[in-house]
Amino acid sequence: MVTPSDNLKNKYIQMNKKLLLPTLLLFTSSFAFAQDKKLIDNIVKEVNENSQLEKLAHELLDVVGPRLVGSPQMKQANDWAVKKYSDWGISAKNEKWGEWRGWERGVTHIDLVSPRLRTLEGTQLAWSPSTNGKAINAEAVILPAITDSVSFQKWLPNVKGKLVLISMNQISGRPEKNWEEFATKDLFEKYKKEKAEALKVFAAGIAKTGLNAKALALAIENAGAAGIIINNWSQGFGVDKIFGANTTKIPTLDLSVEDYGLVYRLAQSGNKPMLKIESASKEHGVVPTFNTIAEIKGKQKPKEYVMLSAHFDSWDGASGATDNGSGTIMMMEAMRILKKFYPNPKRTILVGHWGSEEQGLNGSRAFVEDHPEVVGNLQALFNQDNGTGRVVNIGGQGFAKSKDYITRWLAAVPDTIKNQIKTSFPGTPGAGGSDFASFVAAGALGYSLSSTSWDYGTYTWHTNRDSYDKLVFDEIRSNVILAAIMVYMACEDLEKTSTEKATDLPVNERTGKQVTWPEARKATRKGGL
Ligand SMILES: [Zn+2]
16 A cells, blocks of 8 residues: 555655665665675574584485495485485486496405415405406416516516506505604605605516506406506505506406505515405496586576585595585585575575596586586686685686675685685686686686695595595584685675686796686596496
């Protein structure tokens, strides 16, 4: 019902619209600020008092486990995430982007049976052929000192029926930090020299075969070996990196630095070490692969997008906890909280949980190819993918106006979190490393929320120790607050962001030349075959 006094008011507003506008704007912005504060307080409170991170981590990392591209566990994780989002009232779907070799890891058991008994610590590599439901009993041998490719070919028939150790035997299983801490300065120097020399000798030995690592493994396989044993030591206590096998018929296994050294020395001294190996896996043919995408639809500008981003796949030597379980649960928790306290965003909020980042950012590259409507209208994307630590670096990714936006959005983040973060502008456009680079290459504002390391590179990245216990939940909680607030601010920003590229890109220290914009690369849509 319209009263005479309302009519009068309307008339007054009509008449004085121009005059009133500055006052109204002032009123709106101070009102918006008051809303900010309440919303931000709500986000912080929810993160700290009702965190779902531990539960999400348990369900994903302990129950589902690692998420190798093409494995049934990857699909299980996709389905789990869709279910979680739907439980939170957020619409989500699995979007097919390609196909991959379907492979499922089974058990690995490795025992030393002669000259003494010991259960060895090791595991098969991803995509390793199985031992076909039975155990192999075979002698382990090492590569001899060879003079050239002819002598290697002459030796090769000796591998028939044997397990062949093809990695370097480390001169010490202690991390360099440990040597530095406890050895005298002279002894530490001596150790480093001996280690460098051993590496040189080993590399020269492999070079003399005339083969690279992959061709060497295949030559040994073709010569009738029973299996290949490697040690991809990650230079820390207890850690090996577990990647994919090069063999197609015989198993490839990684032994810990301690047990690899044990078997190696036994073979070297003529003690003929005998190993019993059972290594199971299943082939599932060619299987579809997916990104999980969830959405909270924007109310005023639904065709402009603010995205959260973290790859969902992992290597499978452990559970993929810090690579990238931590980024995954961070983005899921941020979405849950945004839906709860900011259910009607101005712009559309999307989250991308990408497949096959580990084989070359394939899921995100495919999304960029398949969704020009998102990429062309992207307000900003925030990706996290370097471990469990609190975010300490945000760069402008080479966009000329990044500083304006990032500074404005960060201003709303609590001091205790933002004071930890170093920013660099215009920054360098990311050419790879994680999924934000897929967007940057397409000229879209993809930002990396870069974390402090917690020894990521040595201890958890692609290792056999990347498990739940390595997560530092309070650091992830701080990242959830950051991500949720950045998304909120980017959604509410009065301006559409600019994708203008900076002309003052930094100089590459290695080449001495100014950095050029990275080129978009195509997703591998069919892989592992
Ligand atoms: Zn990663």
